[in-house]
Amino acid sequence: MDLLEFLNYLVAFFTIFTTVFFLLLYLKYRKTYYAEPEWDGWTPSVSIVIPAYNEGVHIRKCLDSLSALDYPKEKLEIIVVDDGSSDDTFEQVEKYNVKVVRQKNAGKGAALNRGIEEASGELIATMDADSHVTPEVLKSLIPFFKDKEVAAVTPAVKVASSGSPIKEFQRIEYLMILFSRKLLSYIDAVPVTPGPFSIFRANVFDEVGKFDEHNLVEDQEIALRLQANHYKIKSSVSDRATVYTEPPDNMKDLFIQRKRWQRGGVRNYWKYKSMIKRDFGDFGMFFIPLNFATLGAFFIVFGLLFNAVFNTPYYAQYILVESIVLSANMFTVMGIFVLIASLVWLYTAVSSFRKDRVKMRFILLFVIFYWYMMMGANILMAAAEIRREKCSW
Amino acid sequence: MERKVSWPLYLTAFLISAAVFVAGIFVGKLMDQGDVQTITADVEGLSERLAVVQMLILTEEADSSAFCPLYASELEAIDEEREKLGYELSFLEEKRKLDAPELKKEYFLLEAQSYFLSKKLKDLCEDDSILLLYFYSNKNCSECGQQGADILAARDSTGVNVRIYSFDGEIGSPIAEAFMQQFNVTGYPSVVIDGELHSRYMSEEELASEFSG
Numbered sequence: 234m235d236l237l238e239f240l241n242y243l244v245a246f247f248t249i250f251t252t253v254f255f256l257l258l259y260l261k262y263r264k265t266y267y268a269e270p271e272w273d274g275w276t277p278s279v280s281i282v283i284p285a286y287n288e289g290v291h292i293r294k295c296l297d298s299l300s301a302l303d304y305p306k307e308k309l310e311i312i313v314v315d316d317g318s319s320d321d322t323f324e325q326v327e328k329y330n331v332k333v334v335r336q337k338n339a340g341k342g343a344a345l346n347r348g349i350e351e352a353s354g355e356l357i358a359t360m361d362a363d364s365h366v367t368p369e370v371l372k373s374l375i376p377f378f379k380d381k382e383v384a385a386v387t388p389a390v391k392v393a394s395s396g397s398p399i400k401e402f403q404r405i406e407y408l409m410i411l412f413s414r415k416l417l418s419y420i421d422a423v424p425v426t427p428g429p430f431s432i433f434r435a436n437v438f439d440e441v442g443k444f445d446e447h448n449l450v451e452d453q454e455i456a457l458r459l460q461a462n463h464y465k466i467k468s469s470v471s472d473r474a475t476v477y478t479e480p481p482d483n484m485k486d487l488f489i490q491r492k493r494w495q496r497g498g499v500r501n502y503w504k505y506k507s508m509i510k511r512d513f514g515d516f517g518m519f520f521i522p523l524n525f526a527t528l529g530a531f532f533i534v535f536g537l538l539f540n541a542v543f544n545t546p547y548y549a550q551y552i553l554v555e556s557i558v559l560s561a562n563m564f565t566v567m568g569i570f571v572l573i574a575s576l577v578w579l580y581t582a583v584s585s586f587r588k589d590r591v592k593m594r595f596i597l598l599f600v601i602f603y604w605y606m607m608m609g610a611n612i613l614m615a616a617a618e619i620r621r622e623k624c625s626w
Numbered sequence: 627m628e629r630k631v632s633w634p635l636y637l638t639a640f641l642i643s644a645a646v647f648v649a650g651i652f653v654g655k656l657m658d659q660g661d662v663q664t665i666t667a668d669v670e671g672l673s674e675r676l677a678v679v680q681m682l683i684l685t686e687e688a689d690s691s692a693f694c695p696l697y698a699s700e701l702e703a704i705d706e707e708r709e710k711l712g713y714e715l716s717f718l719e720e721k722r723k724l725d726a727p728e729l730k731k732e733y734f735l736l737e738a739q740s741y742f743l744s745k746k747l748k749d750l751c752e753d754d755s756i757l758l759l760y761f762y763s764n765k766n767c768s769e770c771g772q773q774g775a776d777i778l779a780a781r782d783s784t785g786v787n788v789r790i791y792s793f794d795g796e797i798g799s800p801i802a803e804a805f806m807q808q809f810n811v812t813g814y815p816s817v818v819i820d821g822e823l824h825s826r827y828m829s830e831e832e833l834a835s836e837f838s839g
Contacts, residue, residue, distance in 0.1 A: 238723065249646050254639040261635065382627045420632055463627050514629030519636070546720055547775035548713040555710070559661060559717050563654020570646055 240537065244530045245567045251523065252574040258416045259581060266415065266585065269471055270376035277355040277378070279371060279432070280310040282348030284341050288362035289320040291479060296329045298365035303372055312351050313362075316344040322362075341428075342446035349435075349443050357435045359452075363479040364390075364429040373474035374432050377467045384437040384464035385456070387414065388474040390427045391589065399487065401595045402603040403480040405579070408589060412582035414468045420515035423466040426459075428452040429478035437464060449497030457505045460516050472588050491610035496617055499528065531611050576600060661718060662726050668711055669729070669736050675704055676739045683746055694751035701743060705789055708740055712792060719764070731799045737791045738801045744789050755787040756837060759818040761811050763796045769827040773815035780833035788837060 259266075281299060285292055292313070299311055311331040315323050317338030326333050334351055336344065345359055356378065360366075370388055377386040389411055392404040417423050426433070431452065441458050448454040456466055481487040502524045508517045549556050579600065583591050616622075679700050682693065715733055718724040747753045760777060762770040774792070781788040793802035795814060805811070809818045810825075817824045819836055828836075 245650070246643060246647055250639055250643040253642045253646070254635065257635055257639055257642075421627065421629060463629065465627050511631060512629065514631050516629070518631045546713075546717060547771070547778065548716060551778075552710055552713045552717065555714055556717055556721075559714060560721065561657060562722050563650045563657070566653045566657075567646065567650040570650065 237537065237540065240533050241564055244533050244537075245564055245571075247526055247530055248571050249567060249574075251527075252571055252578065254519075255413070255416065256574060256578060258419065259578075262416065262419045267470070269373070269469055270379060272372040272376050273379075275375065275379070276305050276308050277375065278308045278310070278353065279304065279356045279358060279375075280312060280348075280352030280354030280435075281358040281360055282345060282352060283311070283313045283360045283362050284316055284344030284348065285313055285318060285322050285326070285362040286316040286338065286341070286344070287318045287320045287322060289318070289322045289325050291363040292322060292325050293328075294365050295360065295362050296326065296331065298367075299331075299360075300329070301368050302366070302370070303368040308354075310352065310354055312348045314344040314348045314351075316340070340446060342444040342448060342451040345451070346443040346446060349438055352435065355435055356432050357438070358430060358432045359426075359428065360476075361429045361478060365477050366430060367473060367475045369473035370430070370476065371432075373471050374469055377469070378432075378434060380465065380467075382465045383434070383467050384459050385426045385431055385433045385466045387423065387426055387431050387466065387468045388476045389470050389472070389586075390429045390476050390478055391586075392480050393477045394589075397482060398595065398598070399484065400480055400482060401591070402599050403487075404589075405583060405591055405595060405599045406603070406607075407478075407480075408586055408591070409579060409582045411468075411470060412585055415470045417520065418466065418468040420519075421465060422460075422514075422516040422520040423468055424456055424460070424516075424520060425450075425453045426456045426466060427476075430476040448501070449493050450501065453498060454501050454504075457501055457508075460513070461505055461508055463513075470586070472586075488610060488613060491607060492613040492617060495610050495614035498524070499614065499618075528611065531608060532615075535612070572600075658718075658722065658724050661722075662724070662729055665711060665714055665718075666729055666732065668707070669732050672704055672708055672711070673736050673739060675700070676736070676743060679704070680739070680743055683743070683750070691751055694747070694753075697743075697747055698751060698753060701740070701747060705740060705744075708736060709790065712737075727797045730794060730797055731801075734793055734799045734801050737793070738805070741789075741791045755789050756820055758788050758790050758820075759805060759809070760790060760792045761795045761802070761806060761814060761816040761818075762792060763814040764794060765796055767814035770815045773817070773827055776828065776830040776833060777817070780830045780837060783830070784834050784837045786837040 283292070283295065288295075296311070296313075302309065311329075313326045313331055313333050315326065315333060315335045317336060323333065323335065332351065334347060336347055348359075349357055356375065358371075366388075374386045374388055377383050390407060391411070392400060392407050394404065395401065414423055414425070428451075437459065441462050441464075444451045445454045459466055481490050502521055505521065509521050510517050552559075579596060583589070583596065679697060683697065711733065715726075715730060718726070741757060741759070744753070744755065744757055748755065748757070758777065760774070762774065764770070777788075777790060781790070793799065793805060795802050795806055795811065809821075809823050811818070811823065813825060815827055817828055817833075
């Protein structure tokens with residue numbers, strides 16, 4: 234067996250294993266998938282911190298949704314940190330009965346930390362200014378904190394339905410991520426507290442520190458830090474705990490965002506690589522290695538495809554159609570299995586959110602087009618790392 | 627919090643994956659067999675078609691130049707398919723790592739059959755095609771891949787009707803060994819153009835000049 238064949242086998246087995254593992258995880262916990270702790274009247278004080286930089290267009294919708302929250306007003310504190318906006322963010326926020334803190338532009342992490350310093354709640358929610366929440370979001374998420382080991386709870390972050398294909402693809406992607414995050418929460422392996430909205434127990438910031446102000450994906454880094462300190466992060470999929478976020482609406486912005494996610498993600502997992510040990514349970518023994526393995530598998534597949542294209546036999550031009558048929562081998566069989574399993578996975582993920590109907594054509598296009606296109610972000614990430622491109626949020 | 631590793635889940639996933647993997651290998655083997663069978667059937671089919679032409683040429687009444695257009699067109703069609711089969715065989719061997727020496731030997735016999743008929747056609751019908759025997763090795767020949775590409779490129783660039791017959795000299799094919807003995811081929815790559823041996827690598831330009839000259 235030569236090296237290329239071995240790499241083919243390795244990637245094929247890894248892909249099948251990962252797909253099967255997540256399907257098994259779903260089968261194991263499917264009956265408790267929607268079972269979430271009920272609100273029992275407990276109303277701890279909550280501070281909602283919103284960092285805002287030039288968010289004049291979006292922040293009204295965000296604050297309007299907070300005004301409609303079904304939660305005692307005297308227990309609620311809303312803090313907007315205007316991070317040196319040059320637009321009318323401050324003027325827009327002033328119209329609401331919220332606390333506004335202004336500072337020179339220092340980045341999202343710094344703005345979040347400033348808001349946390351100002352916060353007085355027992356629980357602190359962080360929220361993006363371009364997101365909006367459902368009225369019951371707090372009452373749905375707060376009961377998770379009855380468990381003293383829970384340090385953070387994440388809601389059902391979704392993209393609102395729209396006619397735009399690029400947003401529809403991201404809508405599917407967010408549903409899939411949400412589905413995966415819920416399953417990972419069963420094995421205490423939630424790797425992110427999403428920026429659009431997450432709630433933290435206030436005292437954990439004293440114990441593990443606040444947000445990393447120089448991190449490209451600070452919402453992931455804080456979650457990894459909580460995991461490193463053996464805190465629980467729980468995830469909700471309830472419709473009542475939905476947070477809608479505004480995704481990039483063009484390819485350029487989308488790739489910029491994904492490049493940042495990928496670069497920040499790799500750096501964060503590398504930073505916490507010491508967690509790869511049994512003490513950290515499934516998170517250490519499965520999830521962190523999975524991220525490195527996935528990245529490795531991507532570059533192996535990319536290399537194999539590159540090799541296949543540039544090592545096409547000289548006579549292939551005379552048997553173009555036949556060579557496609559003749560290329561089918563055992564890896565094709567395994568590939569078909571993985572494709573079917575992935576489709577089942579995607580369909581299960583999307584259909585698990587009964588109120589979020591997605592058109593079938595977008596699901597198919599997602600699988601055959603968007604999924605692979607987004608892998609291109611890995612190439613951008615690698616290129617940026619090789620060029621030592623300056624990191625910026 | 628007390629953490630645990632879900633070993634039973636990983637073990638189950640591993641076993642299912644291993645089963646899928648083994649099933650994949652099994653189905654892959656079946657596909658390999660299917661492809662070999664298909665090409666074997668194609669080789670046999672072409673061989674039968676060649677036998678018909680051969681029989682006609684050997685028949686006294688049909689041993690006349692009046693039948694030349696028929697022989698030429700039939701042989702050209704067969705040769706086109708034969709070359710394609712050769713590429714398919716090489717593709718399976720190179721890209722699918724499929725080892726089918728018996729099929730290759732059968733294919734070389736078909737090539738020989740076609741070569742002899744083409745030779746006969748040249749004598750009988752004053753056919754101006756060039757007969758090229760190409761001897762290569764997949765084991766001990768660093769220039770063979772390039773040589774194969776250059777032969778095709780030279781044929782394409784000159785537009786000359788070159789009938790190519792490729793033989794792997796190291797798989798124990800009796801017909802390949804017989805040809806090698808006949809033309810004193812001792813190394814790879816070696817090219818025999820209309821009976822003349824070139825026991826070295828020939829560039830595209832050299833080949834083109836041979837074809838045109």
